[in-house]
Amino acid sequence: MHSIIPIKTEADLRKMRHAALILQQALQAVEAAIHPGVSTLELDQLVESLIVSKGAIPGFKGYNGFPASICASVNEEVVHGIPSANCILADGDIVGVDCGVYYDGFHTDACRTFLVGDPLPEVRHFVKITKKALDNAVKVIRHGAHVGDISAVIQKTIEDQGYSPVVECTGHGVGRDLHEPPEILNAGRKGTGPMLQAGMVLAVEPISTMGNGDVETLEDGWTVVSADGTPSAHFEHTILVTKNGSEILV
Ligand code: MG
Ligand code: MG
Numbered sequence: 001m002h003s004i005i006p007i008k009t010e011a012d013l014r015k016m017r018h019a020a021l022i023l024q025q026a027l028q029a030v031e032a033a034i035h036p037g038v039s040t041l042e043l044d045q046l047v048e049s050l051i052v053s054k055g056a057i058p059g060f061k062g063y064n065g066f067p068a069s070i071c072a073s074v075n076e077e078v079v080h081g082i083p084s085a086n087c088i089l090a091d092g093d094i095v096g097v098d099c100g101v102y103y104d105g106f107h108t109d110a111c112r113t114f115l116v117g118d119p120l121p122e123v124r125h126f127v128k129i130t131k132k133a134l135d136n137a138v139k140v141i142r143h144g145a146h147v148g149d150i151s152a153v154i155q156k157t158i159e160d161q162g163y164s165p166v167v168e169c170t171g172h173g174v175g176r177d178l179h180e181p182p183e184i185l186n187a188g189r190k191g192t193g194p195m196l197q198a199g200m201v202l203a204v205e206p207i208s209t210m211g212n213g214d215v216e217t218l219e220d221g222w223t224v225v226s227a228d229g230t231p232s233a234h235f236e237h238t239i240l241v242t243k244n245g246s247e248i249l250v
Contacts (some may be wrong), residue, residue, distance in 0.1 A: 003181040005173055007199035012106060012175065013240065016201060019103035020238055020250035022054045023110055026099055027250075030070075036091040036117050040072035043097065044083035051101055059100025059107045059178055068224065071098040071111075077230040078215050079169055079206060079225040086245060091117030094127055096234040100178060107178045109203040110250045111236035123231055126163060126210050130233035133157035133165075133206035141246040143198040151188025154206045158186075164213025165206065166232070169224070174203040174238055196241045201249070203235035 008016065026047045033046055046067040051058050058069035066080070073081035073096040074089065081087075083094075089095060098111035113127050133154045140149045143215040150171070158165045171184030181192045186206055196202075209215075213228030219224060226232050 004193060005181045005200055006175050007197060008175060008201055008240070010085060012171065013142070015061060015104040015106045015173070016108060016238070016249060019056060019101045019106055019108040021107050022051060022103065023099060023101040023250045025054070025111060026050050026101065027097065027112055031098050031114060032090065032111070032115050034095065035087060035114055038089050039085050040081070040083040040087040040089070040095070041085040041220045043072060043083055044068045044070050047099055049063050055100050056103040059102040059109065063178060067107065069099065072096070073098070073223070073232065073234065075231050076160045076226045076229050078166055078209065079234060080222040080224055082222055089116045092119045094119055094123060094233065096232070098234065098236065100175060105176060107174050107176070108238045109174050109236060110238055110248055111205060111234050113235060116121055125233060127233045128159060129163060130206055130208045131235050133208070134204060134235040134237060137204050137206065138239060138248065141204070141241055142203070143196060143241060143243045145196045146191050146193050147182050147184055147196065148188045148192030149190050150204055151193070152190040153186040155187035158206065163208050165208050165212055166213050166215055168215055169205070169207045171236070172203050173201065175201055198241055198243045201243040202239050202241065203236055204239055205234060207233065207234045209246045236238040
């Protein structure tokens with residue numbers, strides 16, 4: 001019933017760690033560049049030139065036809081926002097920057113939601129809780145745990161604060177392909193789903209909205225927004241499952 005979840009070799013992991021390091025540097029560059037007045041296209045260009053300068057390839061560009069190196073999703077945009085010169089970040093915005101680096105045959109995938117200037121306290125709290133959902137998910141990942149353990153802790157962390165996980169968007173395995181099995185839902189039951197084994201690499205990505213979690217896709221065919229217009233947040237790590245726990249690659 002389940003498709004095979006790849007187990008990475010040490011040689012695979014050397015390549016993935018190198019890709020992850022470049023992705024970490026790209027996200028740090030974005031963080032340093034974010035301020036009111038910058039466009040999401042400028043962030044995209046910054047990331048793309050950094051990745052290429054390191055001898056790697058932007059993992060998202062051209063993937064299923066996606067036109068850019070980052071997804072930049074502002075406020076009520078949930079995922080897959082297309083960078084644009086017309087999208088100028090303003091004080092009080094939040095922006096999810098999702099990025100992938102492909103190096104020597106392997107993908108890595110990570111996202112952070114950044115604050116622009118000084119968002120409202122309730123929005124900052126919401127972003128913090130979505131980050132906490134990822135931190136809590138990391139704590140349950142180890143050899144022998146189940147994929148459903150990750151889903152359950154993400155759902156609980158978000159719902160306990162009155163927010164909603166976006167169940168249409170899922171995490172996934174990552175490696176030779178950007179999206180590999182298993183699918184990692186953002187809500188689910190402990191003890192269900194495939195068992196994790198040391199050597200699996202997962203892209204775990206809690207995605208939430210301040211409202212009811214329903215989403216729709218805009219006419220550009222990419223940008224997913226919250227149906228009720230409430231802000232959305234997204235955090236993602238590429239994580240190696242180990243015998244006793246996990247290792248965040250990026
Ligand atoms: Mg991603
Ligand atoms: Mg992903």
